[in-house]
Amino acid sequence: MPVALNDLQRQTTNLQAEISAAVNRVLASGWYILGRECAAFEAEFAAYCGVPHCVSVANGTDALELALRALHIGPGDAVATVANAGGYSTTAIRATGAEPLYIDIDPATMNMSAADLRARLTPRMKAVIATHLYGRMADLPALLAAGLPLIEDCAQAHGASLAGRKAGSWGTLACFSFYPTKNLGALGDGGAITTSDAQLAARVKSLRQYGWTAKYHSAEYGRNSRLDEMQAAILRVKLPYLDGWNARRREIAAAYHRALGLDSEIGEDYVAHLYVMRTPAREALRAALAARGIATDIHYPIPDHLQPAAPPNAVRLPATEQAAAEVLTLPCYAELAPAEVAAVAEALRA
Numbered sequence: 001m002p003v004a005l006n007d008l009q010r011q012t013t014n015l016q017a018e019i020s021a022a023v024n025r026v027l028a029s030g031w032y033i034l035g036r037e038c039a040a041f042e043a044e045f046a047a048y049c050g051v052p053h054c055v056s057v058a059n060g061t062d063a064l065e066l067a068l069r070a071l072h073i074g075p076g077d078a079v080a081t082v083a084n085a086g087g088y089s090t091t092a093i094r095a096t097g098a099e100p101l102y103i104d105i106d107p108a109t110m111n112m113s114a115a116d117l118r119a120r121l122t123p124r125m126k127a128v129i130a131t132h133l134y135g136r137m138a139d140l141p142a143l144l145a146a147g148l149p150l151i152e153d154c155a156q157a158h159g160a161s162l163a164g165r166k167a168g169s170w171g172t173l174a175c176f177s178f179y180p181t182k183n184l185g186a187l188g189d190g191g192a193i194t195t196s197d198a199q200l201a202a203r204v205k206s207l208r209q210y211g212w213t214a215k216y217h218s219a220e221y222g223r224n225s226r227l228d229e230m231q232a233a234i235l236r237v238k239l240p241y242l243d244g245w246n247a248r249r250r251e252i253a254a255a256y257h258r259a260l261g262l263d264s265e266i267g268e269d270y271v272a273h274l275y276v277m278r279t280p281a282r283e284a285l286r287a288a289l290a291a292r293g294i295a296t297d298i299h300y301p302i303p304d305h306l307q308p309a310a311p312p313n314a315v316r317l318p319a320t321e322q323a324a325a326e327v328l329t330l331p332c333y334a335e336l337a338p339a340e341v342a343a344v345a346e347a348l349r350a
Helices: 008-014 016-029 036-049 060-070 088-095 114-120 140-144 198-207 229-259 282-291 318-324 338-349
Strands: 053-057 078-081 099-102 125-131 150-153 173-177 191-195 212-214 275-278 327-330
Touching: 008 016, 016 036, 016 229, 036 053, 036 191, 036 229, 053 060, 053 198, 060 088, 060 150, 060 173, 060 191, 060 198, 078 088, 088 099, 088 125, 114 140, 125 140, 140 150, 191 198, 229 275, 229 338, 282 327, 282 338
Parallel strands: 078 099, 078 125, 125 150, 150 173
Antiparallel strands: 053 191, 173 191, 275 327
């Protein structure tokens, strides 16, 4: 049987009764935006991440933009980010009028290189967005040493931990996506910002709803970026299962490690949102896996600084560019059957 890259229906089917009850609860409430479900999810997710504040928003990219705006980032400013993470931070930075300043990656982790960040520091740089790519946490202690406000991009790292602290509890602000494919995914779009700073949380709450300080009173111009009650209720159903799903993802990643002859440990800092391997023979391997019915993908094929939409840019990111030519994503999600994991592992060995 073919092995799909992901199959969202399996998780939904497993939780159908609980999800239906949550949806019916919202329908019966008569309140569908920023109500009790959102407030409850914000409290539960903040507690899970180990921070006092969570503000839900419409999606993960909005979360990044609103976090930047909460820090008063705007035209004339530069924000450090990576170019190998799908363009979401670039989109958010440009939406504020600021400029992305791309930092090369550490080839071993494919996360931002702290050494390259130190080398590229400029007075215009006002913040750092650190993406926990593929579910592996970035080297936050080293990145924080740069002395700039740090925004964690946790869209692929729900539940990951570093030195006993969850993703979402390290940065000045942290941003999550609840897109359906995420480790904690809604059945539509959704996002959130976590922080330990009460003033920043209040500012984000205002910015997500037109800049209101009270209904119909705008202290500044904000956005319409709200998580609806239905998605909040569904996320509340799923949150208690997250740690178990992450443990299963790690088991699958460990099986692939063994098939590839890798002996590196899989720790709590990696939640296997994606299992991404590297090979200079990517297209040949991809074709061989496809011949065995195993789906693959490339996350991500074109770095941000080389996109057709990008302005002319003299920056060279050799580690980033090499990784983009070699990365290949294998099926890795909690509902993969043991026989499917074995089929992928056997194909890798072959």
